[in-house]
Amino acid sequence: MEVIELRILYFSAMNINLLELSGVAKKIIAQCNAFREQCGENNVYLASFDENNNFVIRGKDYYHDIKYKKSNRRQLRLSRIYPNLAQVIDELSIDVVYFRAYNLTFQTIKLFKKIKSFHVKIYMEIPTYPFWKEKRFSIINNLKRRKIVLAASETASMILYGATTLTLKKYIDVIVTFSNIKSLWGIPVLGISNGYDFENTLVSKKNINQDSKYHLLVVASIRRNHGIDRIIESIYQFRKDTGINKFVLHVVGTGDALDELKNQVRSMKDYSDSIIFHGAKYGHDLESVYDISDVGISALGFHRFNVGYISPLKSKEYFAKGLPCVGTENEEDIIFSSAKKYFFTVSADDSNIDMNKLLDFCKEMESIPDINNKIHITTKEIFDWRVIMKLVVDSMKE
Helix, strand or coil, X not given: CCCCCCCEEEEEEEECCCCCCCHHHHHHXXXXXXXXXXXXXXXXXXXXXXXXXXXXXXXXXXEEEXXXXXXXXXXXXXXXXHHHHHHHHHHCCCCEEEEECCCCCHHHHHHHHHHHXXXXXXXXXXXXXXXXXXXXXXXXXXXXXXXXXXXXXXXXXXXXXXXXXXXXXXXXXXXXXXXXXXXXXXXXXXXXXXXXXXXXXXXXXXXXXXXXXXXXXXXXXXXXXXXXXXXXXXXXHHXXXXXXXXXXXXXXXXXXXXXXXXXXXXXXXXXXHHEEEEECCCHHHHHHHHCCCCEEECCXXXXXXXXXXXXXXXXXXXXXXXXXXXXXXXXXXXXCXXXXXXXXXXXXXXXXXXXXXXXXXXXXXXXXXXXXXXXHHHHHHHHEHHHHHHHHHHHHCC
């Protein structure tokens, strides 16, 4: 691969512990590694909080700890870091800042203004757009739970974010998002797919299940936008109506919607053995669940937040593991690619899933020799972060 000499600083407001990476942190590290392969090992830096709330800038043979007065409030911490961060960007002769958007404030705008004074390009990634309806739901939910202070804080954050977008076009060169829109707030949009680090992912070693059932898998932070209730209800209705017990759903993870799902399963009574809640699993324990799974379940509920085009990280993770996947018609980056043959498409609404058709899909996937490796190899050419971030680098060098 041709190396493009660009000096890039990747900014994230997340806490990134290199020894214990969360799902989002793995994505950020994979994006940085893709930048390094294409722009030079010594030319890419990651700026983020570490596990101890130190704000550090890390590169090959480079480490800089920005000292600041600590605070429990992330926004206050960031406002104290930004002046020194701008100075480091200048000292490192950065060409492009890749800014993974957090809650924007006027302090963020001041940072952008300072960065632009160094004639540096700014690419801003918005991981979840559009997000307004989801944020409104969170505020309403907190009000229902009498979490008034948290609801007020989220409301203020939304208002502030909206106000800052009015001036973003002065400073942001390109917005990167998992969307098919062409511009946002007067700024050109580079639409990309979510990706995964295929190179460093073990392909699932499918064990033959002794129960002659198809094992479906959800690995996620359990929230309403995942729509797991849809697949649970569909399995229940299919088994109740037909008497056929052919599906087991494994739910791995924790989150806000987990209790609601457990209540839903309890109401299934005699059919509740079709759903297994594993809680959070990591490492070998997680691999063991993957190895008994036939099909992964992607996000089935984004329509609830009025989101059209989506590109969930989860479907790419299943592909990297070599699993076929169930997802909605709004995952257009899959539907209009060669990965479609491994993707069972359902409607983007709250209707039940046609489990007879899903059963046929499972049988078809089962009939393909060496299916796990075939899926991994085919989809790697489309959704590996090295492939996706090349689009970003090509845009940066223009």
